[in-house]
Amino acid sequence: MKFIVPTILLACFVALSASLQTDSRGLLCSACKFLWKEVKKELPVVADYEEKExxxxxxxxxxxxxxxxxxxxxLCDNIGDDVITDVYKFILQEDKEINPDKICTHLNEC
Structure with a gap:
């Protein structure tokens, strides 16, 4: 009986910690997806464009x-030339189109 309460408290603490980490990451995930959805409106098929576009x-x-x-x-402050190059190569390897879900997962934002 002595060990039940501490075990339950520990389980609650672990669950709460995991939940908080997911929430903060989820906020950047939403911003990331928004960014790439807007970029997709400008460049529907990346294969038709160069990295500079x-x-x-x-x-x-x-x-x-x-x-x-x-x-x-x-998010934009953290996107440098190396990230653009990485994403460009990733897009060409994947679908040749911008897929916000895949890109943000690739960038570890989701």
Whole structure:
């Protein structure tokens, strides 16, 4: 009986910790998906464009929405040339189209 209460408390603590980590990551996941959905509107089929067009589209979306979506600003600040190159190669290997779910999972945002 002595061990039941501490065991239950420990289980609750572990569950709560996992839940909090998922929630904070989920917020960036939403911002990531929003970013790539907007980029997809500008570049429906990436195979028809070069990496520089993808970069320009990301910069354009970031500049449009960062003031109104704070988490998007944080995400955009972390997107450098290396991330654009990685995403461009990933898109060409996958579907040749922007798939926000796959991209954000690939970037470990979801």
């Amino acid at each position: 993808l970069k320009a589209a990301v910069i354009n979306v970031c500049s449009k929405f960062t003031l109104s979506i704070p988490l998007l600003a944080q």
